[in-house]
Amino acid sequence: xxxxIKSIIQxxxxxxxxxxxARITITDNESIYFSNGFLRDFSSNKESINxxxxxxxxxxxxFAGSNDLSEASIERMIKTAIxxxxxxxxxxTEPENFPALPATKAEYIFTPEINPFQMDKEEKLDxxxxxxxxxxxxxxxxxxxxxAVFERQEKYYANSEGSYSHTVYYxxxxxxLVSASDGQQNxxxxxxxxxxxxxxxxxxxxxxxxENNTERIIKEATDLLKAPTVSEKQADIIIGGxxxxxxxxxxxGHATEADRIFGMEISYAGKTFVKPEMLGKFRYGSPVVNxxxxxTDPRGMGFHPMDDEGVPGKKVDIISQGILKDLQSSRYIAHxxxxxxxxxxxxxxxxxxxxxxxxNCCLAPGKGSLDELIASTERGYLVDFTKTWSIDDNRNNFQxxxxxxxxxxxxxxxxxxxxxxxxxxxxxxxxxCDAVCGEEEWQYYGTFSCGKGEPGQSMLLSHxxxxxxxxxxxxxxxx
Amino acid sequence: xxLITYLKDQLTLQPQLLWVLYDQSWxxxxxxxxxxxxxxNISKDNQTLSISLYKDKRSYYFxxxxxxxxxxxxxxxxxxxxxxxxxxxxxxxxxxxxxxLAEPREVVNNIEQVPLELKxxxxxxxxxxxxxxxFEIYGTFICNFSHYRMISSNKLDKSSSSSPIYLExxxxxxxxxxxxxxxxxxxxxxxxxxxxxxxxxLNKIEHCKNPVVDVEAGEYDVxxxxxxxxxxxxxxxxxxxxxxxxxxxxxxxxKLNVQVFPPHIxxxxxxxxxxxxxxxxxxxxxIYRPLKLIENGVFKAFMCDNYYHHxxxxxxxxxxxxxxxxxPGESSLEEMIKSVKNGLYISxxxxxxxINMKETSITGLTRDGTFLIKDGKIVNVVNSLRFTERIDRIxxxxxxxxxxxxxxxxxxNYSYFxxxxxxxxxxxxxxxxxxxxxxxx
Numbered sequence: 001x002x003x004x005i006k007s008i009i010q011x012x013x014x015x016x017x018x019x020x021x022a023r024i025t026i027t028d029n030e031s032i033y034f035s036n037g038f039l040r041d042f043s044s045n046k047e048s049i050n051x052x053x054x055x056x057x058x059x060x061x062x063f064a065g066s067n068d069l070s071e072a073s074i075e076r077m078i079k080t081a082i083x084x085x086x087x088x089x090x091x092x093t094e095p096e097n098f099p100a101l102p103a104t105k106a107e108y109i110f111t112p113e114i115n116p117f118q119m120d121k122e123e124k125l126d127x128x129x130x131x132x133x134x135x136x137x138x139x140x141x142x143x144x145x146x147x148a149v150f151e152r153q154e155k156y157y158a159n160s161e162g163s164y165s166h167t168v169y170y171x172x173x174x175x176x177l178v179s180a181s182d183g184q185q186n187x188x189x190x191x192x193x194x195x196x197x198x199x200x201x202x203x204x205x206x207x208x209x210x211e212n213n214t215e216r217i218i219k220e221a222t223d224l225l226k227a228p229t230v231s232e233k234q235a236d237i238i239i240g241g242x243x244x245x246x247x248x249x250x251x252x253g254h255a256t257e258a259d260r261i262f263g264m265e266i267s268y269a270g271k272t273f274v275k276p277e278m279l280g281k282f283r284y285g286s287p288v289v290n291x292x293x294x295x296t297d298p299r300g301m302g303f304h305p306m307d308d309e310g311v312p313g314k315k316v317d318i319i320s321q322g323i324l325k326d327l328q329s330s331r332y333i334a335h336x337x338x339x340x341x342x343x344x345x346x347x348x349x350x351x352x353x354x355x356x357x358x359x360n361c362c363l364a365p366g367k368g369s370l371d372e373l374i375a376s377t378e379r380g381y382l383v384d385f386t387k388t389w390s391i392d393d394n395r396n397n398f399q400x401x402x403x404x405x406x407x408x409x410x411x412x413x414x415x416x417x418x419x420x421x422x423x424x425x426x427x428x429x430x431x432x433c434d435a436v437c438g439e440e441e442w443q444y445y446g447t448f449s450c451g452k453g454e455p456g457q458s459m460l461l462s463h464x465x466x467x468x469x470x471x472x473x474x475x476x477x478x479x
Numbered sequence: 480x481x482l483i484t485y486l487k488d489q490l491t492l493q494p495q496l497l498w499v500l501y502d503q504s505w506x507x508x509x510x511x512x513x514x515x516x517x518x519x520n521i522s523k524d525n526q527t528l529s530i531s532l533y534k535d536k537r538s539y540y541f542x543x544x545x546x547x548x549x550x551x552x553x554x555x556x557x558x559x560x561x562x563x564x565x566x567x568x569x570x571x572x573x574x575x576x577x578x579x580l581a582e583p584r585e586v587v588n589n590i591e592q593v594p595l596e597l598k599x600x601x602x603x604x605x606x607x608x609x610x611x612x613x614f615e616i617y618g619t620f621i622c623n624f625s626h627y628r629m630i631s632s633n634k635l636d637k638s639s640s641s642s643p644i645y646l647e648x649x650x651x652x653x654x655x656x657x658x659x660x661x662x663x664x665x666x667x668x669x670x671x672x673x674x675x676x677x678x679x680x681l682n683k684i685e686h687c688k689n690p691v692v693d694v695e696a697g698e699y700d701v702x703x704x705x706x707x708x709x710x711x712x713x714x715x716x717x718x719x720x721x722x723x724x725x726x727x728x729x730x731x732x733x734k735l736n737v738q739v740f741p742p743h744i745x746x747x748x749x750x751x752x753x754x755x756x757x758x759x760x761x762x763x764x765x766i767y768r769p770l771k772l773i774e775n776g777v778f779k780a781f782m783c784d785n786y787y788h789h790x791x792x793x794x795x796x797x798x799x800x801x802x803x804x805x806x807p808g809e810s811s812l813e814e815m816i817k818s819v820k821n822g823l824y825i826s827x828x829x830x831x832x833x834i835n836m837k838e839t840s841i842t843g844l845t846r847d848g849t850f851l852i853k854d855g856k857i858v859n860v861v862n863s864l865r866f867t868e869r870i871d872r873i874x875x876x877x878x879x880x881x882x883x884x885x886x887x888x889x890x891x892n893y894s895y896f897x898x899x900x901x902x903x904x905x906x907x908x909x910x911x912x913x914x915x916x917x918x919x920x
Contacts, residue, residue, distance in 0.1 A: 039566045043540040050525075061519040067526065067544060077522075084520035084595065091599040091606075092516045122564050129566055142727040179728065186728050186837045263513045266617040266649055266658075268890075270829070270846075273919055351523055388834045390865075392844045397865055397917035399842050401834050419834065423865070423915060454511055454619050455523065455896040477867045477914050479840045 001026075002166065004069070005156045011078055012055060012160060019056040019098050021159035021309060023350035024049065024069070027151065028117055032128060034146040037136030039129070050350040053077050057085035059095020065351025096332045101341075103162030104312055106305030110298070112170040112201025116150035119202055127205070131176060134214040140180040140222045149173040149448060150201070151460070155350070163310035171301050171460050172204040173197035173448045176214070180221040187224035187418055189217040189403050193242030193385040195445035197460060199301045220404055220416070227418040230381065230405065230475045237422060238373055238469045240384025243402050245445035245463035248363055251426040252284070252291055253463070255395035256318050257344075258329040258337060259356040269452045270393040273426065274324070276337055282324040285430030290364035291319040293328050295343050300462030301446045302359025304343070309354055311343040318361075322431070330356050348457040355453045360444070362464035366436030370467050373437055375411040377469065382406040382413065383420050399423035399477065422473045429470060437466035482546050486530070487630060489555055496632065497533035497574050499764075502526075503627040507896070508590045510598050515606035515615040520595060532558055533574065536567035572789035574633045575763035577797065584757075586640040586666070589622040593644060593668055601673060605648055608677045612684050614650040621645045621890065623898060629764045639759040643898035644668055645888050649847055650680055655691060656920045657860050659683035660706075660827050660847040664888015664900050666756055683826075686850055692859045693918060694851065698910040700822035700878075702815055702852070705885040708805060709901035710828050712746060713889075715870045716800035718836060719772050719780075721787035730839045730871060734778045740874045745806040746773040748782065748798045754886045755802045756900045765797025772803075804902040808880025815879055815907045817855035823864075823911075824850040824857055839870040844917065860920070867914040881905035 005024050012020035027048045033041040051074070052065040062085025064077035089095070116124070128148060135144040150172050157165045175196050179188040192208040200207065239247060259265055260272040274282075285291075295304050295313040305313050309331055316326050326339060333356065334341040346357040374382060388401040405420035406413045424432075446462040483502055490498045506524035510517065529542040539562045543554050598620045606616050621644065628638040647662040661680040663671050703711075715730075723729040731739070749769040750758045761767040762784035771779045781793050788795035816824070831843030844865050851859040881904035888900045 038568045038570065039537075040568055041540065042538070042561070042565055044561075045542040045544075048542065048544050060517050063519055063521045065521070065523040068524070069545070080522045084522060087595040087599060088510065088517035088520040090596070091512065091602055094514070094516065121561060125564065125566065143725075179726065181727055186835065263617050263651065264518055266513065266651060267511065267619050267647060271656075351525070353519055353521055388832045388842060390830045390832050390842045390844065392863055392865070392917040392919070393829055393846045394863075394917060394919045396919050397844065397863075397915060399865060399867070399914070401842075421834070425918065454621075454890065455507060455509055455521065477842075478912060479834065479838075479867055479869060 001156045005158045008053060008074060009158045009160055012053070016057055017055050017160065019160055020054065021157065022053050023308060023347070024051050024156045025350040026154045027349065029149065029151045030117065032148040034128065034132035036144055037133050051077070052347070052350040052352065053081045054353065055081045055085050056096065056098055057082065058089040058092070060085050060089035060092045062086070062088060063353045067351065097335055098332055099335050101161060101310055101331070104306060104310070105163065106165040108305050109168045110170055110199060112203065114202035116172060116202040117152060124202065131210050131214065135176055135178050135218060140182060140225060141178050141218055142181045143179040144177065146176045147174070157306065157308060159310045161310060163306065165306040167304065169199065170201050171197060171448070172200050172202065174205050174208065174210065176210065176217070178217050178221045180225055182225045185225065187221050189221040190385055191217050195242050195245040195447055195463065197301060197446035197448045198444060198462070199299065199303065223416060224404060224418040227416045230417050230420045233474070233476050234472045235475050236377055236380035236469060236471050237473050238377060238380065238382045238467055240382060240467050241441070241443060241465050242445055243384045243386045243400070244465045244468055246386050246389055247400065248291070248361060248463050248465060249358065250389060250391045251395055251398055251429065252319065253358045253361040255426065256327050257356045258327040258333045262333065265452065268454050270395070273394040273396045278324050280323065280325060283322050283431065284319045284324045284427060285322040286433050287321045288366055288436055289319055289322045289430050289433050291362065292317050292364065293342060293344060293359055293361050295359035297360050300360035300444045300464065301460045302462050304359065307343045307345045308347050309345045311341045311345065314343040316342045328356055328358065346459065348459055352457050353453065355457065357452065357459050358450065358461045360462045360464060363436060363468065365439045365442040365466045367438045370437050370441050373435055373467060373469055374408055374413065377408050377411060380408045381417065381420055382408060383422070387419060396426050398426065420475065421477050422475050423477060424474055429473070432470045432472060433468055434471055436468040442466040482548070482551065483630070485548055486551050489551065490632070495534055499531040499574060499629065499631040501529045501627060501629050503625065505623070505625040506590060507621060507623045508595065510595065510620040512602060513617045515610070532562055533571065534562050536569060536571045537562050537565040538568065538571065539565060570790045571786065574631055575635065575765055575785040576633045577765045578635060579766035580637060581639065581759035581766060586642050588624045589642040589644050589668060590624050593622050604673065605677055605680070609650045609680060609684065613654065614652050614684060617649045617651055618647040619645065619890065621898065631764065635764050637760055637764050641756065642666055643756045645890055645898045647890070648680060650684060652687065657687045657691065658847045658920065659687065662888060664756070664898060665754070665886065683848060686857050687860050689859045691862060691920060692851055693862050693916050694864065694913065696913050696915050698912055700819050701908050701911040702819065702822070702824045703906045703908060704826045705903040705905060706887045707825050707828050708903035708906045709803065709887050710831065711870050711873060712803050712805055712901065712903065713800065714831060714833065714841060715839065716772070716803060718839065719782055719800070721781045721783035721791055721793050723836070724781050724793065725787055725791050728837045730837055731778050731781070737778055738776050739778050739871065740773060740776040741877060742775045743808055743880060744773055744776050744874055744877060747771050747804050748800055748802055749804050750802045752802065752804055752902060754902060755804070756888070756898060758801050761797030761799050763797065765795065767797060770796050770798045801899050804884065805904065807882050807884045807904040809882050810879040812881050812905050815881065815905060816852060816857065818907070819852040820854060822852045823861065824852055841870060842867045862919055863917045864913050865915045865917065866912055868912050873908055873911065876909045877906050878909050879907040
């Protein structure tokens with residue numbers, strides 16, 4: 001494949017092409033889905049090959065992608081990408097500048113502790129089947145599911161500047177859900193929540209200790225049927241890691257993607273309230289809020305030695321002591337803003353066009369344990385496990401509902417509430433953050449399904465967070 | 480012998496197996512633009528051959544890429560070994576057995592009909608039309624072409640082609656970011672009237688001249704544009720799916736043949752409507768026919784495939800909610816606007832999610848043109864707003880429906896990229912719950 005991708009780049013060595021790059025991805029994935037204790041779906045896609053060619057001509061991008069790696073197909077794709085760029089330049093008023101970068105080379109092979117594609121299938125299904133049986137309908141539980149998704153992706157990248165990288169990653173996303181009903185209402189609980197994906201093999205199941213959480217979610221889903229709702233208009237909330245990862249994702253991660261500033265995502269994902277003049281001045285959050293983009297940390301799914309336009313992996317401070325410092329950017333946008341490119345250009349597969357994407361977008365740890373944070377909270381709620389999420393076009397007005405809230409009184413958890421909903425505006429919300437737990441509570445959470453771009457791409461990415469407290473958050477919404 | 484025939488022959492040699500082959504090719508030409516210029520042009524194509532095998536209630540699904548006889552032999556050998564190790568699904572009974580074929584039709588490949596040069600020429604003219612008003616255009620111009628053939632051990636052998644077009648233009652004011660939206664979708668580009676399209680966009684821009692205002696949270700009479708009515712309908716249709724019924728989270732669980740909405744609400748899933756992007760076959764290859772979901776306010780049917788038919792006992796129809804249509808009413812849009820003393824016109828919705836599907840409670844936002852109506856006239860653009868509502872409440876609060884329905888296409892962009900269409904009139908809703916303002920456009 002190394003020879004193949006380098007030969008594609010050689011064919012793109014034409015005077016009229018300012019810059020060109022090519023990618024090949026080979027992806028295996030396996031999806032296992034149990035419903036009500038029974039195996040409903042076992043799907044496997046092996047060695048799915050995709051190839052993509054991107055060219056910049058007269059300041060305009062053209063792209064062609066395919067899953068056909070034959071020579072004839074490659075020739076056709078090169079012609080199509082060139083035609084797409086040339087035709088597109090007829091509707092182009094500001095040709096894109098693309099300052100050169102030095103050539104770099106990178107190789108990275110991740111080895112999971114337990115390779116999900118090579119482990120014994122009976123052992124795998126036996127383990128998952130036992131979990132599925134443990135949560136199958138019983139008592140008030142009327143529906144249950146268990147999902148495991150495994151992915152291995154090998155990627156080859158080369159560009160006309162001489163950069164080349166070859167990487168292999170394994171990612172796993174495990175999740176289980178139970179739904180309880182009393183005939184009038186349904187309440188559900190998941191474990192470990194929607195952000196369960198990680199750079200790992202089958203060991204991700206053991207990391208989240210699934211066996212010891214089946215009874216917990218059955219009990220909590222059942223108890224939620226009789227639980228009260230939040231009664232206060234405003235409350236102090238501690239957001240647990242699983243849900244805080246999504247709060248960070250929606251209100252900081254997407255908001256600081258620089259392509260949104262220029263409206264490149266208006267047609268689908270939206271724009272952002274962030275403006276270039278805010279850099280270095282805007283108080284995004286309180287002084288305890290430190291947020292960075294880090295594609296150099298191999299623990300997260302956002303790790304890469306080089307992004308999909310040849311920029312080496314980087315750690316970039318986005319918000320430092322509450323002040324907006326930098327953005328997630330591409331080479332073109334970084335140049336336009338006078339910034340260094342942040343190594344955030346990624347595509348899901350080789351036949352997708354690279355976009356500004358979160359990699360490992362993290363909230364830096366503060367101090368203390370979750371128990372200490374709860375103990376220092378007079379009244380409030382610990383909320384976790386996302387149920388509903390929604391944020392506006394500018395990443396400004398959000399509203400979230402979690403599956404469960406744990407009521408805190410005098411520094412202790414004294415009960416639960418169902419479907420706690422909170423809402424707010426991004427800047428005052430992050431300025432209301434007065435504490436972030438320490439290293440001992442900090443970990444990566446991850447999603448397999450961050451949607452962006454057209455045609456749509458689902459990106460795998462991670463968020464490192466520790467639980468954090470936010471004061472006087474708006475809580476009650478009339479439905 | 481072609482590879483599909485070879486694969487079919489190999490599978491037929493295994494009489495203990497039930498199987499489905501799905502051979503699909505798909506391509507797209509996709510122009511994305513921003514600030515009245517090209518962002519990028521993408522051409523993509525792919526071909527996939529996927530197989531579902533069933534043996535003694537055990538099932539396994541896999542895909543073969545770039546198939547050859549050797550690859551097929553190896554993949555089948557491995558699949559049969561895996562299949563024997565899987566636990567059974569006692570709810571599986573049989574594969575789809577509906578052999579009805581759709582009426583043959585000619586499908587033109589719109590990727591060839593609407594080349595890139597034509598797309599950029601049209602976009603240049605639209606951009607020129609809005610420029611004097613201080614607006615620039617953002618959006619997508621997409622043509623797809625797909626073809627699939629489905630063959631099964633139950634003697635199904637069905638093929639279908641489709642070539643939808645989707646043009647979505649958002650005109651955005653360079654300074655204020657006030658946005659209005661105009662779109663076209665369908666399979667026949669001859670139905671695209673460029674002059675009317677531009678007129679529609681300029682007409683919306685006309686309503687953007689007064690200062691932007693904010694409104695407080697509260698209950699408002701609102702006129703929902705057809706796109707918004709269609710989106711609420713799409714979300715509601717998830718509750719009309721047999722899977723949702725089986726998982727016990729359907730709002731309609733115990734409401735079959737019950738009057739759930741006012742008599743003027745009728746919703747049909749209708750692939751035969753010539754204004755909609757046609758679907759020949761639904762889930763499992765069942766013929767796709769019109770299905771009345773809500774008739775005069777009465778819930779009439781769940782959309783149900785073969786699997787859930789056997790599991791739940793609901794009647795099978797294969798419908799998927801891909802061609803939803805809500806029947807028009809009796810009012811003109813002008814009459815509806817005139818009847819509103821203090822309310823809102825909502826053009827488009829954003830980032831909706833169910834809070835609790837069984838209750839149809841939902842939250843989301845407005846975007847791309849939210850307007851204040853005062854004393855029967857549209858007077859100001861309003862900042863985008865958040866609503867928190869229940870879809871059943873919205874439909875029960877419909878005061879009037881427009882006397883014509885409009886086709887709206889959607890680019891289904893999240894997990895699987897395709898274009899679908901719906902048909903809906905404007906709707907006047909009383910007491911629509913605005914829960915907060917975004918304070919931004």
